[in-house]
Structure formats: structure tokens, C-alpha cells
Amino acid sequence: MGVVPEAIVAMLACARLGAMHSVVFGGFAAAELAKRIDDCNPCVIIASSCGIEGIGKCVPYKPLLDAALQSCKHLPQKVIVLQRSQLPAELGPDEESWQDAVDFIDNSALYRECEPVASNDPLYILYTSGTTGTPKGVVRPSGGHAVVLQYTMERMYACAPGQVYWAASDLGWILGHSYICYGPLLNGSTTVLYEGKPVGTPDPSAFYRVMAEHHVTTFFTAPTALMILRREDPHGFYRKQYDLSHVKAMFLAGERCLPEIQRWWLRHISGNANVTGAIQPIPTPVRNVVSDNWWQTETGSPLTGMQIGLSEDGNKLPPIKYGSAGMPVQGVDLRILRIKDEFDEDSVIDANPEEAVPGEIGNIVVKLPLPPGIMNTLWNDEERFFTAYFRRFPGYYDTGDTGMVDSDGYVHILSRADDIINVAAHRISTSSIEEVVVEHPEIAEACVVARPHAIKGNVPVVVAVCKHHCRQETKHEICDDLVTSIRNRVGSFVSQYPQNVVFVSRLPKTRSGKVLRKMIRSMIVYLMHDPTHSSSSCPIPTPATIEEEAVKYEIWDSVRKWAAANPSSE
Structure with missing residues (x-):
């Protein structure tokens, strides 16, 4: 529904009735929406x-829904449509407008x-990407979630009842659930609903203007938004137009925030041009704090x-x-487990996990029992719940992320351990993209991996094997065909570009047939740091499980030539 008051009303109405809701981000294409509808079987x-994304830019949601329902095995009993004046939709015989439904209730x-x-009854289902291409329906327990949200609103985010909290996100993501809807309202705080981009609504002053006009105490966004603002307003020209002295804290999450981006944001928010170094003391009284934090759809809170x-x-x-x-929040027994070469590519059980020493990069896990508020199952899939999160490291919750804890106890999140690509805080399954790619009549097989991007964190790269009859001039x-299909089938937010398609003669695989992504x-990643690398000697270690080592050097040669020809991501 987008970030509109009616979406909050619908969520809270479900909670009041004891019904579950499942909010879906509007950027998903019809095929992805259909998967979610068929999985949760909604009544309504x-x-x-x-x-609305900006001045004069509307995204038609109703045609996406219509296309999804045409391919769904399960159809709802009722479809209710909030008619927005910018682009009203034509309603079918079994569909009703939000306005008419509200009038009937009145x-x-x-x-x-x-x-x-x-307490353990479900509040909602929220889908997150799965490595098999099938989204995982995270089920959130009601009681623990309410407790931890109120705790973090007060202790983590320093927002008191009556103060204003603004999370610049979409309601379809976990940030929107936890800290646009439920967290602020449980805390008695005002929540800000903002529909639009950091820039172009109408200019790069949008975030500053909203914070100033609504006297925001605590602000929350993704580092990607800051990167865009830094590109559009590097010297803070638009920021200087507003008084932000009332802003107490600004939090970042969604992907790792680069230190320079964090320092840039603090310099322009606080007006202190001398923000340098690796550490920033928190002033007294607390104000203008810029802090990263880490959590997941599965955890529901930091x-x-x-x-x-x-x-x-x-x-x-x-x-x-x-x-x-x-640092870890109370109740979170966070550990770093040593990465072992034999477990790098195959999801096998590590019956004897070893803890890493401070500063050593490893798998980030949480020792059981888990703190309150974390998911208690996956919708209709208890087996996947266990295998995805608890099987590999017995006695631990496997976060799927890698990182380290330094000697001072600070946690550093580095990357995903699986094949989920994080594009501008949107987690995308590589399988959902691969599914589209291999349907192209000229593609024999393909895999998708992440490429570092200065603004979006990562963007996908398609590594494709053409069928033998394919001519070079048709590539x-x-x-272009692949980009169009991916945008139509998965969503434009995937950020797939034509130059991020690499053609190879064959893919590297394990003896069991798994692609060595x-x-x-x-x-x-290596070539992004050194795009002019000309050596035919590959510096990447050879996986012990590779079926044919010669394929590694074939891939290296193809990727090296591609990286030299495409040094930037766009």
C-alpha cells in the first residue's frame, strides 16, 4: 500500500482482531507477489x-496485483483498493474501494x-528472500515483540513518549513494521510517515525539511540514502537551510555503513567540521549521535x-x-565462529564449532536461548526453519552474516555468508534472478553474484553460459532482454544493468553439481579493487570441492576482461 496512514490502519486493525497481516513491498513484480499470496493464502x-515516488511519478500497484492474481492458485475472498487521486484503478466485480468499505463501517x-x-500467537508474517528462490515467511510472536520494541525505543533509540520518531523506510520491510508502526506507537511516540525518495521530492532538502518541520527527535534510515544525499548535496547546501538542533540521534541499518559516510553525515548534521578519526565520543547532553546498528527481518529488532x-x-x-x-544488546549472546574451509561452499553441519579470537573474521551466530521478539517459526515450514537457522551450528542461531568482534567488544558486520544480495537495503535472492535468466531461449545456465557498488552497497552480476548456437553479435x-525480464519479473529495485552480464563458456561447480558462487x-571483489589487474594467474584460492580446476582459470580470464571493460557499476 505504500507509506500511507491507511496502511497503518489496516495493520493495527488486523492486530485488534487477532488476525495476521503480511505487508508486501510495492516494488515487487507480479510473479514475486504471487509467490507470497500462494504461500500465506490471505482471506483479504x-x-x-x-x-508515489516523486513529483509526477506514480507506480501503478493495481495492475501488478491483477497480474499476480491471474497466476495464483489461491484467490482471496475480497480485494479492497485504496483509490488514490493520482492514479485511480478500475475495480473488478468482486473488488471494493477502501472508501466504500469505511463508509459501510461508519x-x-x-x-x-x-x-x-x-504471547506466542503470531502478529504477522513478513517475507524475506530465501536461497531456494522461495521466500521465507517469518512469523512474529506478539508478546515478546511488543516488549523488545518498547525497550529499544527507550534504551536504544532514546525516544521518549510524546517525542517524534521517523524511520525513513517502506512499511513492507521489517524497519517499517517495527519502527514506523508498532515501536513508536507502543512507546507513545509520534511516528512520521514519509512517501518518497531522499532526493527529487522535490530536491535534496527533503529529509532535512521533514526533520525540521516535525521536530524529529530520532531519525532512522539506510546508509544508501546518505550516499545519495552525499552525491547530490556534498557540501550541505540544502542542509544549511534548516535548524536541526533538536535532533538527538540518527541511526543507520540495512547494510554496513562506511566510516566516511557516517562521518560526513555527522559533520553536516552537527555543523562540526572537525569530525575525523575512528572514534567519536558522545556529547553531554546526548545529541547529534550517528550510530549504526544491526538486525534482520528474522530478529525484528536490533x-x-x-x-x-x-x-x-x-x-x-x-x-x-x-x-x-x-555492541550486543542485552539478552543477545553473540559469538563469532571460525570459518573452516571445508564448510565454505556446502551447507553441512559443523558439529564442533570453534570460537574465533577478537579481530578474527568468522560466522556471526547467537547462542541459544534467543532473546524475546525473534521469530518463532517460518510460515507452514518448520523443517526449513530448523535447517535454515539452527542445523549448521547446533546450539546456535545462524545469522548468515560474517564479521568480527574487536578487542573493545564492538561488532563489525562485513557481508552475507549466503547468496542473498543486499541492494540498497533490499535483500534479493540470487535464485529469483537466476530463475528469470535461464528462461531466456539463448541461455543454457547462469548464476548471479554480488558486485560492490559505491552507492547501493551491491548490485547483481549475471554470469551466463550461452547455448552453443548463440552468435557473438546477439549477446x-x-x-538488454535479461535486464528487461529481471525488472519486469522481480522488480526494478534489483538494479540489474546490461554491462553487469558476463558471458562464460561454463560455470565452476563442485563434484555434487553445486555452482561455486x-x-x-x-x-x-578482488578485481573491483584492482580493475587493471592483467595477470593470468588467479589470486583466489582453489576450492577443495571444485570438480575441474581448469574451469577456475577460464572464469578468471573472462571476469578479468569484463572488469577491465566495466570498471564502474553503472
């Missing part, structure tokens, strides 16, 4: 006729008391961060360390 679907004086539910709400005296709080995601057409990804 509520949608907006369109979403006229019939319907009223329902709040339905009591057990696992690590700086709890600046614990004291108004900055001297009693640990300093901000740029590049880190803070440019194939690239990590090896290709490592090659690309």
Missing part, C-alpha cells in the same frame, strides 16, 4: 491503486473489542547497536566507533 487483500456502527491472544538512551551523560556511554554496528541483445564473487 488490501492494496493502493498506486504508489454507517453500520460496527465495533469490535480488542481480541486477547497468547541484535547490536549503541544504547544511547541509557544515560543523558555522554561520559557514561561508550564512544561511537565508525565502521562498527555497536548485446541478450543483455563464492569463488566467482571473490574474483569480482
Whole structure:
């Protein structure tokens, strides 16, 4: 539905009835929406006729929903559409406008008391990408979630009842669920709904203007937004037009925030041009704090961060360390497990996990039992719940991320351990892209890996094997076809570009037939740091499980030539 008041009303109405809701980000294409509808089998679907991204730019939601329902095995009993004046939609015979539904309720004086539910009863289902291409329906327990949200609003985000909290996100993501809807309202804080981009609505002053006009105390966004602002307003020209002295704290999450981006944001927000170095003490009284924190759809709230709400005296709080995601939150027994070569590519059980020493990069896990608020299952898939999160490291929750804890106890998140690509804080399954690519009539097989991007964190690279009859001159057409198909089938936010398609003669595989994506990804990351690397000697270690070592050097040669021809991501 987009970030509109009616979406919050619908979410809270479900909670009041004891029903589950499942909010889907509007950027998903029809095929991805259909997967989610068929998985959760909703009784009612509520949608907006369109979403608004900027001046004169509307995204038609209703045609996406219509296309999804045409391919769904399960159809809802009712479809309700919020008609927005910018782009009204044509309604079918079994569909009803939001306005008519509300009028009926008003006229019939319907009223329902709040339905009591057990603490572990589900509040909502929120889908996150899965490595098999099938999205995982994270189920959130009601009671623990409410407790931890109120705790973090006060202790982590330092936002008191009556103050204003703004999370610049979409309601379809976990940040929107936890800290646009439920967290601020449980805390008695005002929540800000913002529909639009950091720039172009109408200019790069949008974030500053909203913070100033609504007297925002705590602000939350993704580092990607800051990178865009830095590109559009590097010297803070637009920021200087507004008084932001009331802003107490600004938090970042979604992907790792580069230290320089964090320092740039603090310099322009605080007006202190001398923000340098690796550590920033928290001032007294606490104000203008810029802090990264780390969490997941599965956890529902931060696992690590700086709890600046614990004291108004900055001297009693640990300093901000740029590049880190803070320290573990109470109740989170975070550990770093050593990476073992034999477990790099295959999801096997590590029956004897070893803890890493401070500063050593490893797999980030949480020792059981888990703190409150974390998911308690996957929708209709208990087996996948266990195998995806608890099987590989017995006794631990496997976060799927890699990183390290330094000697001061700060947690540093580095990358995903699986094949989920994080594009501008949007987690995308490589399988969902590969599914589209291999349907092209000229493609024999393909894999998708991440390429570092200065603004979006990562963008996908398609590594494709053409069928033998494919002519060289048709490859440019194939690239364009793939980009169009991926944008239509998965969504434009995937950020697939024609130049990020690499053609190879064959893919590297394990003896069991699994594509060695990590090896290709490592090659690309290496070449992004040294795009002019001309040596035919590949510096990436050969995986022990590779079926044919010669394929590694063939891939290296192809990727090296591609990187030299495409040194930037766009």
C-alpha cells in the first residue's frame, strides 16, 4: 500500500482482531507477489491503486496485483483498493474501494473489542528472500515483540513518549513494521510517515525539511540514502537551510555503513567540521549521535547497536566507533565462529564449532536461548526453519552474516555468508534472478553474484553460459532482454544493468553439481579493487570441492576482461 496512514490502519486493525497481516513491498513484480499470496493464502487483500515516488511519478500497484492474481492458485475472498487521486484503478466485480468499505463501517456502527491472544500467537508474517528462490515467511510472536520494541525505543533509540520518531523506510520491510508502526506507537511516540525518495521530492532538502518541520527527535534510515544525499548535496547546501538542533540521534541499518559516510553525515548534521578519526565520543547532553546498528527481518529488532538512551551523560556511554554496528544488546549472546574451509561452499553441519579470537573474521551466530521478539517459526515450514537457522551450528542461531568482534567488544558486520544480495537495503535472492535468466531461449545456465557498488552497497552480476548456437553479435541483445525480464519479473529495485552480464563458456561447480558462487564473487571483489589487474594467474584460492580446476582459470580470464571493460557499476 505504500507509506500511507491507511496502511497503518489496516495493520493495527488486523492486530485488534487477532488476525495476521503480511505487508508486501510495492516494488515487487507480479510473479514475486504471487509467490507470497500462494504461500500465506490471505482471506483479504488490501492494496493502493498506486504508489508515489516523486513529483509526477506514480507506480501503478493495481495492475501488478491483477497480474499476480491471474497466476495464483489461491484467490482471496475480497480485494479492497485504496483509490488514490493520482492514479485511480478500475475495480473488478468482486473488488471494493477502501472508501466504500469505511463508509459501510461508519454507517453500520460496527465495533469490535480488542481480541486477547497468547504471547506466542503470531502478529504477522513478513517475507524475506530465501536461497531456494522461495521466500521465507517469518512469523512474529506478539508478546515478546511488543516488549523488545518498547525497550529499544527507550534504551536504544532514546525516544521518549510524546517525542517524534521517523524511520525513513517502506512499511513492507521489517524497519517499517517495527519502527514506523508498532515501536513508536507502543512507546507513545509520534511516528512520521514519509512517501518518497531522499532526493527529487522535490530536491535534496527533503529529509532535512521533514526533520525540521516535525521536530524529529530520532531519525532512522539506510546508509544508501546518505550516499545519495552525499552525491547530490556534498557540501550541505540544502542542509544549511534548516535548524536541526533538536535532533538527538540518527541511526543507520540495512547494510554496513562506511566510516566516511557516517562521518560526513555527522559533520553536516552537527555543523562540526572537525569530525575525523575512528572514534567519536558522545556529547553531554546526548545529541547529534550517528550510530549504526544491526538486525534482520528474522530478529525484528536490533541484535547490536549503541544504547544511547541509557544515560543523558555522554561520559557514561561508550564512544561511537565508525565502521562498527555497536555492541550486543542485552539478552543477545553473540559469538563469532571460525570459518573452516571445508564448510565454505556446502551447507553441512559443523558439529564442533570453534570460537574465533577478537579481530578474527568468522560466522556471526547467537547462542541459544534467543532473546524475546525473534521469530518463532517460518510460515507452514518448520523443517526449513530448523535447517535454515539452527542445523549448521547446533546450539546456535545462524545469522548468515560474517564479521568480527574487536578487542573493545564492538561488532563489525562485513557481508552475507549466503547468496542473498543486499541492494540498497533490499535483500534479493540470487535464485529469483537466476530463475528469470535461464528462461531466456539463448541461455543454457547462469548464476548471479554480488558486485560492490559505491552507492547501493551491491548490485547483481549475471554470469551466463550461452547455448552453443548463440552468435557473438546477439549477446548485446541478450543483455538488454535479461535486464528487461529481471525488472519486469522481480522488480526494478534489483538494479540489474546490461554491462553487469558476463558471458562464460561454463560455470565452476563442485563434484555434487553445486555452482561455486563464492569463488566467482571473490574474483569480482578482488578485481573491483584492482580493475587493471592483467595477470593470468588467479589470486583466489582453489576450492577443495571444485570438480575441474581448469574451469577456475577460464572464469578468471573472462571476469578479468569484463572488469577491465566495466570498471564502474553503472
